[in-house]
Amino acid sequence: MEEQLWTTYTMLTEIEANFRSLKTELGLRPVYLKKEGRVTGHLFITLLACHLVRTLRYQLKLQDIHLSGESIRNIMPTQQRMTLTLPTDNDTIIHLRTTSKAETRQKQIYTALNINPDPIGKFKTIVDMKSVVPTETN
DSSP: OHHHHHHHHHHHHHHHHHHHHHHTTSOOSOOOOOSHHHHHHHHHHHHHHHHHHHHHHHHHHHTTOOOOHHHHHHHGGGSOEEEEEEEOTTSEEEEEEEEOOOOHHHHHHHHHHTOOSSSSOOEEEEEETTSOOOOOOO
């Protein structure tokens, strides 16, 4: 009986945490949209985000990493995908696309989730400006 009571209690605290997450972290607040389709879309995206965060937290918990959704959001955004644009002297532009190095806490999360910290890798694109056709803008 005590074990069932404890399981129910922890389940209720998880549900409460999810609702708190919906209202704060994921921004499901009163949204003043006038069209039903937009309200439905907003609700769908928010609930989808909630499920994704819950799944991430569950997978991390299996690896003994106990983080809130907010903690995950605060840890992850420092790793970014970026493009470096380098003009050259011979009318070409070189675009280098890369991902910043994952920090220690990010690496722990990636490892626990079995995710490559840089799944796309690096790309180099060379654009010859002589062959680019100018377009008119209004």
